[in-house]
Each structure stands twice: as structure tokens, then as C-alpha cells.
Amino acid sequence: MSRKIFAAVIIVIMFFALLVVISLIQSTDDGADATLTREETIPDDAVKGTPGDDLYPPILNSDEWETPVPMDGPINTAGAEDSPFITPEGGRFFFFFTPDVSVPVEEQLFDGVTGIWWSQLSGGVWTEPVRILLNDEVALDGCAFVQGNVLWFASVRVGNIGEIDIYTASYVNGVWTDVENAGTVLNQDLDIGEFHITADGSMIYYGGPGETGSDLDIWCAHKSGDSLVSPARVPNVNSDGNENMPFISANGEELWFTGDSREYPGPAVFRSLWNGSGWDAPEEIVTKFAGEPTLDEDGNLYFIHHYFDSAMNMIEADVYVAYKKQPVSSFGVNDDCSGDFEDSDTCYICGCTCSEESFDSSSPLAGVEWSINDALEGRTVDELSELW
Numbered sequence: 201m202s203r204k205i206f207a208a209v210i211i212v213i214m215f216f217a218l219l220v221v222i223s224l225i226q227s228t229d230d231g232a233d234a235t236l237t238r239e240e241t242i243p244d245d246a247v248k249g250t251p252g253d254d255l256y257p258p259i260l261n262s263d264e265w266e267t268p269v270p271m272d273g274p275i276n277t278a279g280a281e282d283s284p285f286i287t288p289e290g291g292r293f294f295f296f297f298t299p300d301v302s303v304p305v306e307e308q309l310f311d312g313v314t315g316i317w318w319s320q321l322s323g324g325v326w327t328e329p330v331r332i333l334l335n336d337e338v339a340l341d342g343c344a345f346v347q348g349n350v351l352w353f354a355s356v357r358v359g360n361i362g363e364i365d366i367y368t369a370s371y372v373n374g375v376w377t378d379v380e381n382a383g384t385v386l387n388q389d390l391d392i393g394e395f396h397i398t399a400d401g402s403m404i405y406y407g408g409p410g411e412t413g414s415d416l417d418i419w420c421a422h423k424s425g426d427s428l429v430s431p432a433r434v435p436n437v438n439s440d441g442n443e444n445m446p447f448i449s450a451n452g453e454e455l456w457f458t459g460d461s462r463e464y465p466g467p468a469v470f471r472s473l474w475n476g477s478g479w480d481a482p483e484e485i486v487t488k489f490a491g492e493p494t495l496d497e498d499g500n501l502y503f504i505h506h507y508f509d510s511a512m513n514m515i516e517a518d519v520y521v522a523y524k525k526q527p528v529s530s531f532g533v534n535d536d537c538s539g540d541f542e543d544s545d546t547c548y549i550c551g552c553t554c555s556e557e558s559f560d561s562s563s564p565l566a567g568v569e570w571s572i573n574d575a576l577e578g579r580t581v582d583e584l585s586e587l588w
């Protein structure tokens with residue numbers, strides 16, 4: 201969930217009346233909110249968006265991924281799923297949920313379900329999401345980022361240093377606990393927006409003010425001891441519009457973010473590649489109301505897609521996924537590769553080093569010219585099956 205949305209909540213918290221409400225809530229049955237399911241709080245007349253009735257379906261502008269589809273499993277509902285984060289190994293999935301996008305943000309504080317939820321992959325199936333309770337008092341938490349067993353999140357709550365502060369929590373014995381404010385460097389000196397810490401912990405990328413003051417840019421800072429130094433806008437990435445919600449791939453070679461689409465309405469998902477000395481100009485990968493990208497180490501792309509009606513009223517939001525196409529490394533014909541390996545080259549079918557004459561008469565490729573390597577390079581198994 202965008203920190204711009206979070207900012208509206210602080211107005212409510214500043215009123216003394218809220219403290220009275222907090223006291224009243226705490227005096228009621230303990231744990232009542234924790235028992236609510238997402239489905240119980242979604243309005244009866246809520247409309248579930250589907251690809252079949254989507255007026256503005258996401259458009260994929262790259263052939264590196266399969267067509268985006270709603271994420272399988274119990275994650276998506278007729279409510280709004282937002283701010284996704286998947287851990288690198290692909291086994292844990294975190295997201296923000298609120299049951300009704302038409303409800304003012306300040307009212308979401310008291311519905312008992314708005315906040316951070318998570319699901320775990322078990323036997324290839326995502327478990328029913330569970331809410332992560334991070335405060336005994338009223339708070340609005342979102343924008344999850346996880347590294348190891350540490351959850352970083354943004355929160356509007358009593359005791360903040362600024363309007364919206366970054367906190368951490370640790371996963372200990374099956375419980376998210378030890379909630380702590382991340383401190384003045386992040387929450388006051390840099391006053392960061394949504395962020396991502398590189399896998400080696402050496403850098404942080406975050407949303408910050410744009411040059412005009414009315415937009416957002418991607419910033420980065422380097423870790424030096426317990427401090428973050430040299431904060432600056434990321435060169436060659438930012439535009440005159442908005443760039444926000446950065447994500448760095450596990451190998452550190454891809455910078456993903458949400459930005460204003462160059463051709464279509466709404467936000468889009470962008471990617472910039474590391475060239476060895478800096479970031480290349482970004483490419484618009486997914487267009488039309490797509491944003492907040494997160495990837496596993498296999499390159500599968502998860503993002504949020506918002507559904508709108510013809511009057512441009514938001515209906516709901518879901519998690520979408522575009523699975524990375526995997527190149528063929530083995531096609532099961534290794535046994536047919538033999539020969540003296542003279543004039544050798546790399547075989548894109550089996551991955552071995554062999555020559556045109558290496559395929560014997562039993563091979564399905566017998567007699568095929570060696571130029572087949574060029575034709576098959578990088579193809580997926582499904583694509584090869586069609587050629588077969």
C-alpha cells in the first residue's frame with residue numbers, strides 16, 4: 201500500500217478522540233479481531249474481478265515471461281490485495297489486505313482485518329493466509345519487506361518518530377514478535393518511502409521526493425557501519441513522472457519499480473538492468489494498472505493489478521503473476537550424443553559439447569543440419585514440443 205495513502209491516516213491519530221476509541225477497543229473481548237477472516241469482512245455486494253470481465257487487462261511487453269494471470273490459491277479475494285512480497289526461494293508470500301477499497305483509510309483502522317497477511321507454500325500449494333498482528337493497540341501496518349526471518353514494515357501508530365515509520369519484527373518459534381522502530385536514520389534523516397535492501401545488505405533503494413517536489417523518484421544509499429551514507433537519486437532511472445516501490449532481484453542485476461506508464465493509463469511495472477557500472481534505461485514490462493513488482497529467484501514476476509469500471513472507479517485489486525520462461529538445458533537425448541567432438545560446439549538440446557556428426561541414426565535429430573542450434577537457442581520445452 202502506498203505511503204501516500206498511509207499519510208491520510210495520521211490526521212485521525214492526532215485527534216484525542218482516537219485515544220478514547222483505542223481504550224474502548226482494548227476493553228472489549230481480547231482477540232476478537234484476530235478471529236475474523238477476510239471473507240467475513242468483504243461486503244456482500246462486492247464484485248470479484250476476473251480476466252474475463254477486465255476492461256483494462258495488464259499488457260505484457262516482453263517475451264521473457266508467460267502471459268500474466270491471477271495468482272493461484274487462496275490469496276486473491278473480492279477485497280483488495282496490495283503490496284506483495286515473495287521471498288527469494290518462493291516459499292513465503294506477504295501482502296496487504298483491506299476488505300473494501302471504498303472505505304476511507306481512517307475507518308480501516310478498526311475493521312479487524314486490514315493489515316499485513318502472509319501465506320506459505322506447502323506441498324506446492326499456498327496455505328490459507330493469516331494476518332500478522334504487530335501491535336496490541338490500533339495501528340495500520342503495510343508495505344512488507346522480508347529478509348531472512350526479519351520483517352520490515354511501515355506503520356501508522358502511536359509513538360512514531362514521523363508520520364509513517366518503518367518497523368522491524370522477528371519470526372521466533374512460529375510467531376512474529378520483537379517489534380521495534382527502525383530508528384531515526386530511516387524514519388527522520390532519510391524519511392524513506394517503500395524500499396528494498398539488497399541481498400548482501402550493502403545498499404537500500406527507496407522511494408523519495410522527486411526533483412519537482414510533487415513526484416517521487418527512486419533513491420539509494422550505501423550502508424557504512426550502522427549508518428546509511430551518500431543518499432542520492434538513482435541515475436538513468438527516474439523521469440519527470442513518478443518512480444517508486446523499488447525491488448532488487450536476488451542476484452542484484454535487476455532493478456524493478458512502479459512508474460507512470462509511457463503509453464497507457466495508470467501505473468506500470470518497469471525493469472532496469474545493471475550493466476556493470478550503472479543501471480540501463482528502464483523498460484516498461486507490464487502496462488495498464490500494474491505495479492509493486494516482486495520476484496522470486498527463478499524470475500517469476502508477481503505484481504498488483506487494479507480493476508476499474510468504465511467510469512474509472514476502482515473495483516478491487518488482485519495479485520497477478522507472470523511466470524518466467526525457462527530455456528531448455530536438457531531435452532533427453534544425451535545418450536545419442538557421441539563422436540570424436542572435432543569441430544565441436546555447444547548443443548542447445550542436451551547441453552553437451554558435440555558436433556554435427558555426434559547424433560547416431562537412432563537420434564530424433566539424425567540428419568538435421570547443425571544450424572538447428574541457432575533455431576533452438578533459448579526455446580522452452582513447450583516450444584520445442586511444437587517443433588517436434
